[in-house]
Amino acid sequence: MHLNSAAPTADTPLVPTGKKPGRWRYWTGGMVLSLLLLVGIAVAFLDPWLRRMLEKQVAEQSQGRYQLRIGELHTSLWSRAMRIQNIELRPAKNNQLWQQTTLPRLLATIEEVRISGVGLGALLRGTLVPIDTVRVAGLRLRALQLPKANPNAKPLHEQLPARIPGLRIGYVSVLNVRAAYGSGRVPQTSVRRASFTAQDVLLSAAGATDTLRLGYASSFGVQVSGALGTVAEHRLRVGAVRYSSQRQQLTVDSLRVWSLRAMEQPGPVVRVRLALPHLRLTGLSAQALRRREVRLDSVSVVKPWLAATPPTQPPPALHHVLASYLRHVAVAHLRVSGGTLRLLGIRAKPQVQDIRLGADDMLVTAAGATDASRIWYARSWELRTGRVQTAVSAPVYWLGLQGTELITRTGVLRATGITLRPTMTPTALARYKRHQTPHITVRAPVLAVTGLDFGALTRRGALLARQVEVRNVRVLIAGDGRFPLNPKFSMVTQESLAKLPVRLNVRRVVLANSSIGTSYIGPKTQREGSITFNRINATLTNLTNDPRLMTAAAPLVGQASGWLQNSWNVRIAVRIPLLDPAGAHSGEGTFGPGSITLLNTMTEPTRLARFESGTVRRATVRFTGNRQQITGTMRAEYSDLKLALLSQAGGPDQKTLLTKVGSTLLNGIVIRDQNPRGLGPDKLKLGSMQSRRDQRVSVFSLWRQGLVSGLLNSIGAPQKLAQTISEQP
Known part of the structure; x- marks a missing residue:
């Protein structure tokens, strides 16, 4: 075995001499380049495809009632963002398409829509899609026709594509909105400028059932300025409205309301003219509104000016009116400052200035209306006016x-x-x-x-x-x-x-x-x-x-004291059982001391009779009255009484020969110049108070009649003559 021939040395090449490098590297690089090329091509065609797809979807979903036109659409897969500009939504001109539909008929243009932070992975997997922000700017909306409410309309989250279970958007803003409603030249309702923001919007079935959300959002804010509308034959103009669900505060500035009908005559419904510089509501919970409940911490109204014409028929109670919209309405504190009220269409036409009103713990429900511890729905009221x-x-x-x-x-x-x-x-x-x-x-x-x-x-x-x-x-x-x-x-x-x-x-x-x-x-x-x-x-x-309280044993009791002509002391006491069917009552009084000439300011010009002299030491009367007459006695103690008859045709002293003769005879034959005459109680002549009652005159006139008849009889006039004179108007 030869080891040297089998083992490579340090100088031995890894690739046999005369052979080219492996082609798998080129294939890998080529595949990457091809993929990038395909992605680039796809991206290049994605924007036009998305634009056509959106325009087509709108036409198909509205069954040709709407046409969507998108000026520009740009996507960025790298930054997971989309920008859409110059959007136009136009309704079809064919009126037959709008005769039976649940879609509103409107015109809309949007300058720009920006969507960023789209969860592409979740979108591909078909799970809840997260989105960082959605910004809409420059929305112009004109609603030409609003359909009747569709009870079968699907909620918004059910109108998403089937493969997308929902969207979760961190922040939504709709800025610089202008809107109007009405097909005429002058819109029925319009908004010059509005903005809307929302945080943590969960557009899904879970978001729809979350009791801590309203309109899928955990919190939102609204700002409106320059709103104008017509409601129930009244025109409304609002300078500014702001609401924040986080602060739970609603403010309204410069609200004006005026009736489109004349207010001089009442009609079937109330008519008003209202100028309200500032209104603030605190504690207005969006979550409570979802439950059709309003539980306010405070309502503050500053310098309201209200002119109202009451309706011909009394309106229903306030809690009945609100019950159609809200199940529960409660206000912890209500404050009105600097208010002005005028009521028109009625003869009294009352006016109230500088109204300062406060109410605590209001419950505007049927239970609040019947609660024995409440008054006009509140635990307590304080009202001060100018x-x-x-x-x-x-x-x-x-x-x-x-x-x-x-x-x-x-x-x-x-x-x-x-x-x-x-x-x-x-x-x-x-x-x-x-x-x-x-x-x-x-x-x-x-x-x-x-x-x-x-x-x-x-x-x-x-x-x-x-x-x-x-x-x-x-x-x-x-x-x-x-x-x-x-x-x-x-x-x-x-x-x-x-x-x-x-x-x-x-x-x-x-x-x-x-x-x-x-x-x-x-x-x-x-x-x-x-x-x-x-x-x-x-x-x-x-x-x-x-x-239970007014009986013969416990009648109305009156006591009074004063001075006749600031010189003659008068005291009187009466007992009047108000529920006596015969009108029975009784009284007594004392007069004097004083000069009887104090009566001349009334007797001279109206009766042509003048007391020339007479001093009353004391006069006492006791009387009973009813629906037919007054009777009683007068004890008048006086001296040096002289009476003169007068004539309108007389001279400076209003006396003529005839009246002088009559006065002499009257003083010499009829009138007792003093009472009592001589010594002893038998010498005092009692005056008889007798006078028939005319129910066309007041009870005070009846008492005056009794005094006149008693006085005349006590000074010497026959009872019948005294009665006749007392009954004269």
Whole structure:
């Protein structure tokens, strides 16, 4: 065996001498080059093929209703990206194709679409395809026609190619969107600019059922500016809208709404004009919206200006309206600042300025509406306003308030700077009404209601309060006796309180340091007389029409004190069982001391009678009244009483020869110049109060009739004559 001949040396070549290198290297290189060449060719033809395929798919899937045109399409397998530019989607002009279809009829152009980070391996394997980003810029959309909702429409993830189970996109943005809806020259709805972003979009069956997502996205944001639309015969314009699902906050800036119909007359639905500078909602969860629920942390409304015309029929309750769209609506805190409200289409036309409103723990559902611990869906409300004005018994009276305050938690209601004034003179008012009617002017610095049961007020329409207090009220009441009496029964009676359609229960009413001035034009003299009551303090207890509380043993009790003409002290107490079917009531009062000449400001111009002298030391009355009459007695202690009859045709002192003779006879024969005469109680003449009741006049007029009849009878006038004079209007 020769080892040297078999083993190669260091100089021996690895390839036998005279032979070429192995061809497998060339084959490998050639295959790589060929593959690269094929890939290059494929890439070169991929973009045109994809563009044609997309255009063809749109035409086939829409059954010829749409034509898609793509200006440029570029793919990069190396960077796993695609860029598409100048996309146009056009509807077919054949109207018959759009008669029965579930597709919207729209025009769309897109400047650019960029897709990056496509999972090619997953795409080839037919698994969930990951995509890093999808960016759409310059979308212009015009919807010409929207079809009816298709209950059989497939969700978006089921419209993907069959071999692709879903897409997972890290970030989606649609920027610089302009959209419009409507086939007319002026679109019904339009958006000047909008943007949309979404994170972690899972376009699959799992994403569709994920309760933590909305529209397949885990979070998203929307920005809209310059939106304009028409809804329910109202035009809407929105300056800007922003929503972030991560921050759960929605803001609306510069919202304006105006009715397309005139607002002077009411219609079947409410009509509004609204200017809302700023609205912010926090806690608006996209996941809750998916469940048709809204649970807001706060709603803030800044300086809203609202004019509304109420509908002819009362609208349904708010929770009934919302129930069609949402199963549950809750708001932790509602705040409105600087609001203005005007109601049109009604005669009162109230206006409220500087509204500051707050509500806590609102539940706008059927359960919230019936919850006994809630008022107007909320646990508590606070309302404060600036100037309030409205017509009362329009167009007769105008009511103005400088401010109001309402706090349901403590049962407080306050009104400040109260003014009630007629819009016409006493004579014009009587002419407008065609009968005598009070012409009332009221000014009050403050009206305060405490212990008000807002729950009873809102749920049962019952007015229940612990106390109503009014201080420093100034009241002027004017009348014109030249017109006939009102043919209807007066409403200023105890019977009217008993017949109120609402339950009334006010434990205490306080009137402090107030005054009442009255004036009256005599029907024969056509001259105006006046009299004033000053420094009035009055208290009413048990003001109620509740049969359990209002009985003969527990009637309405009233006590009042004041000064006649600021000089003559007056005290009165009344007991009125409001539910007595006969209208029975009783009272007593004391007057004096003072000069009876204080009455001349009323008796001279209206009755042509002047008290020349007379000093009343004390007068006491006790009376009972009902629906037919008033009866009672008057004990008047006076001295040096002289009365003069007057004539309108007289001289400066309004006396003629006839009236002078009549006055002499009256003072000498009829009138007792002093009472009592002489010594002893038997010398005091009691005056009989007798006067029939005319239910066309108020209960206060009935009391005045009794005082007049008792006074005249006590000074010497026969009872029948005193009664006749007292019953004259």
